[in-house]
Structures are given as structure tokens and as C-alpha cells.
Amino acid sequence: MQGPQKTITQIFWIILVSLLASGATYLIHPNLPAWDPLEIREGEISVADAMALEAVIWIDARSEEEYNKGHIPGAILINEDDWDSYFGNFMANWGGETNFVVYCDNRLCDRSTHVADRLKSSLELETIYELKGGWQVWLQTQQ
Amino acid sequence: MKRLVILLSSLLLPFLVNASDLKETPGLQFQNQVIEHVADVSETDFKGVFEFTNTSKETIEILEVRPTCGCTIAKLDKKIYKPGESGVIKTTFTYGSREGKQTKIIVVSTDAKANNRIKLTMKIDIPKIFKMTPSVLIWKTETESINETKTVLLESLTSDPIIIESIKPNNDNFSYTYEEIEAGKSYKITVTPRSGLVVEGIIRSTFEVQTDFKNRAKGRLKFYALAR
Numbered sequence: 520m521q522g523p524q525k526t527i528t529q530i531f532w533i534i535l536v537s538l539l540a541s542g543a544t545y546l547i548h549p550n551l552p553a554w555d556p557l558e559i560r561e562g563e564i565s566v567a568d569a570m571a572l573e574a575v576i577w578i579d580a581r582s583e584e585e586y587n588k589g590h591i592p593g594a595i596l597i598n599e600d601d602w603d604s605y606f607g608n609f610m611a612n613w614g615g616e617t618n619f620v621v622y623c624d625n626r627l628c629d630r631s632t633h634v635a636d637r638l639k640s641s642l643e644l645e646t647i648y649e650l651k652g653g654w655q656v657w658l659q660t661q662q
Numbered sequence: 663m664k665r666l667v668i669l670l671s672s673l674l675l676p677f678l679v680n681a682s683d684l685k686e687t688p689g690l691q692f693q694n695q696v697i698e699h700v701a702d703v704s705e706t707d708f709k710g711v712f713e714f715t716n717t718s719k720e721t722i723e724i725l726e727v728r729p730t731c732g733c734t735i736a737k738l739d740k741k742i743y744k745p746g747e748s749g750v751i752k753t754t755f756t757y758g759s760r761e762g763k764q765t766k767i768i769v770v771s772t773d774a775k776a777n778n779r780i781k782l783t784m785k786i787d788i789p790k791i792f793k794m795t796p797s798v799l800i801w802k803t804e805t806e807s808i809n810e811t812k813t814v815l816l817e818s819l820t821s822d823p824i825i826i827e828s829i830k831p832n833n834d835n836f837s838y839t840y841e842e843i844e845a846g847k848s849y850k851i852t853v854t855p856r857s858g859l860v861v862e863g864i865i866r867s868t869f870e871v872q873t874d875f876k877n878r879a880k881g882r883l884k885f886y887a888l889a890r
Contacts, residue, residue: 582732600733602759603884607868610798610886614864627730627767627781633760641797 562635564648566660569620578621580634581654585624591657594622599633606641622650622657688718689777690743690770698785701757703820704877705788710753712782716743718774726771727751733758734766734784753784761790791875792824793817794883799853801889808859814851814885815843816871823847824881827872835859835867836887853887864890 559565569575577594579586586596597605619638623630631649639647650657692714699708716722721744727736737752755766768782799812818824823846829838840851851871859865866888875881 585732598732598758599760600756600758603882607884607886610866610868610888613888615888615890624730627769629765630731630733633762633764643796643798 559651562649563651564620565651566657569648569650572618572620574616575618575620576616578619578631578634578638579654580621580623580630581628585654591622591654597634597638598630599637602637606637617644617646619644619647620650621647622653625653625655626651628653689716689774690714690722690724690772690780691717691777692780692782695781696783696785698787700787701789703789703791703880705757707754707756708784708786710755710784712751712753712768713748714751715748716745718776719745720774721745723773724770725773726769728769728771729753730767730769731755733760734768736768751782753782755784755786757786757788761788763787790819791880792873792883793819794885797885799885799887801855801887803889808855808889811852811854812887814853815848816851816883817848818846818873822875825874827874828870830870830872831887832868832870835865835889836869838869851885855887855889859889864888 564572577591579590579594579596580598581590581596582598582600583596586594590596595609597609619635621631621635621638623634631653635647635649639645692712694712697710697712699710701708721742724738724741724743727738729736733756735754735756737754739749743749751768751770753766753768755764764784764786766784766786768784770780770782772778772780793816795815795817797814799814801808801810801812816826825846826840826849829840829851831838834856836853836855838851838853840849842848843850851869853869855865866886869885869887871883871885872878873881873883
């Protein structure tokens with residue numbers, strides 16, 4: 520085998536073996552991040568898609584203190600610190616809208632998941648989404 | 663031979679790089695980063711203790727202990743820990759109206775050179791005491807009759823029998839009756855819009871059901887009726 524051709528063959532093998540090893544590592548690595556910033560999981564919605572929804576009701580699932588510091592314009596506070604009180608106030612004013620987007624602080628909080636599940640179960644609606652990345656991602660989109 | 667060395671090196675390199683991630687890195691080492699607990703029906707909060715030791719050769723300062731939920735408080739006795747020194751982070755998770763499996767995370771940030779962002783987790787399973795299906799009754803007058811009756815099924819999920827003490831609507835837009843389906847276990851509440859009710863816009867009522875459950879607040883439930 521001549522010089523340049525031999526070099527190309529070696530490079531090919533190095534790349535192939537590296538890819539195989541990297542792929543295997545990706546599959547078995549125990550510390551692989553579970554959260555993909557681009558992946559929209561079932562029940563989630565991106566800020567852009569949420570903004571495009573018609574007559575959407577924003578639900579803030581954080582604490583009252585966090586809500587008072589800042590929230591998405593028009594968002595309604597409903598959290599599980601006192602579900603009956605917050606949900607009761609909402610029911611006293613709900614106009615029958617069907618698109619809901621629930622958010623909490625960031626990807627680590629599970630409050631929006633619980634509130635979205637309770638709203639789905641109570642209102643028997645499927646168009647209740649969780650905002651991907653929550654309030655922190657919303658803030659980034661506003662900069 | 664040369665080709666074989668190159669091949670083996672390429673194969674092993676990614677594993678060697680990642681193996682460094684798997685070693686125990688110096689810094690704050692926690693005895694347990696995950697606490698699991700199954701709550702009792704009478705509990706209103708859970709107090710967790712996360713013990714740690716500075717296993718590095720340098721003094722470490724804890725810069726921030728941040729719970730990801732307003733329902734969780736994390737307390738630290740002091741911020742600076744010398745090599746070999748131990749400490750605790752005490753947490754309190756207040757249940758509020760929460761039910762089911764809850765995962766509450768506390769993020770600990772330090773000035774250590776490695777392992778300087780640590781995630782502590784509390785996995786708490788809060789028992790559900792009642793199941794009310796559905797908790798919102800809706801009459802869509804464009805597609806259904808306003809005279810139709812709808813039902814709410816109230817079930818006790820605990821072993822203790824429960825009795826409905828009272829049902830109080832906040833107005834007379836809807837009438838109701840209830841009957842026991844299974845003694846102490848389940849009730850059917852039937853709701854009907856008041857005779858002659860004229861629906862202009864939205865008509866609504868809130869019903870408060872008081873049971874004899876030992877915790878009076880937890881034994882008080884609500885459901886809603888709405889016609890539009």
C-alpha cells in the first residue's frame with residue numbers, strides 16, 4: 520500500500536473506532552445528562568409554541584412569594600401550597616378557555632408537573648401543557 | 663503492530679476520559695444524596711438531614727443552598743468547612759395540599775475545585791386520602807340539556823371509614839342529593855341545575871363537602887358545578 524493511501528486508511532480506522540467507542544460510552548455512561556434543552560417531551564411545550572396558542576391561560580405553579588417577585592404577564596397563581604384556595608379562586612372566574620400552560624421555576628422543579636396533572640384531572644382537558652424550562656427559560660427569551 | 667497500538671489507543675481513550683468522572687472526586691461528600699420517605703396521613707411536613715464531610719485538602723465555603731421549591735426550606739449551621747470537617751444541611755418540606763410522589767431538589771454550590779455543585783433529593787410519597795371524580799361538573803348548554811343530572815363519586819382511599827357530615831353549596835344555582843354506595847367507603851353525589859335556571863354567560867356553584875376524617879382540614883373537600 521502506497522504512502523498517502525495508507526495514511527487515509529489509518530485515519531479512516533481511527534475515526535471509525537473512535538466513533539464506536541464514543542457511541543458505546545454514550546449508551547452506558549452513568550452520568551449522562553437526562554435533560555436535553557432541545558427535546559420537547561410529551562406534555563411539554565416550548566415558549567414559542569405556547570405564545571402561538573390561542574386564548575392561552577398561563578398558570579404559575581411557584582410559591583406566592585416567587586409569583587409576587589415576577590411572573591409571565593396575565594399568569595394566574597395556582598400552586599399546591601393551598602390548592603383549594605387557589606383553584607377555588609380560579610374556578611370563580613374561569614371562562615371556559617381550554618389551552619393552559621403551566622410553569623414553575625426551572626427544569627429541576629416538579630411543581631408544574633403536579634399542577635398540570637391536577638388541572639387535567641379536574642377540568643378533564645388534554646390541552647394543558649408544561650412550559651419547557653419554566654420561568655428561567657421565559658426570562659431568557661425576554662432579554 | 664503500530665496500527666494495533668493506534669487502534670487500541672483510540673478505543674480506550676473515551677473510556678479513560680469518562681472514567682475520571684466516575685472516581686470519587688474530592689469536595690463535600692454526602693453520606694446520602696437521596697432521602698426517601700413515605701408520609702403518614704397525619705403528617706404535614708418532612709424534616710430531612712443531609713450529612714457531609716469535606717474530603718478535600720482545602721477549606722471549602724458553601725456559597726449557596728438553594729431549594730427548587732418554595733415549599734422547601736434548607737438550613738445550614740455555618741458556611742466554611744476545614745479539611746475533614748463534617749456538617750449537616752437540615753431541610754423541611756411542607757406538604758400543603760400536595761399528594762402522591764413528590765421529588766424536591768436542593769442544589770448546593772461550593773467554591774471547591776471539583777464536585778462544586780451537588781444535587782440533594784427528597785423523594786416523598788404523600789398518601790392520597792380521597793378521590794373525587796370528577797371535581798368539576800360542566801354543562802355545555804350548546805350541546806346538552808340544562809335539565810341533565812351529573813354525578814360526583816367520592817371515595818375514601820384509607821382503611822378508616824368516612825361519613826359525609828355536610829354538603830354546602832355557596833348559592834342555589836344547583837340542587838343536590840347524595841347516597842352511600844359502599845358503607846364508609848364511597849358516596850355518589852347527584853347534582854342538577856335548579857329548575858328554571860336561565861344560563862346567560864356562565865352560572866357556577868362551589869360545593870363544600872365536610873367529612874368526619876380525623877384531620878378536619880384534610881377531610882374538607884370541594885367540587886364545582888358550572889353551566890355555560
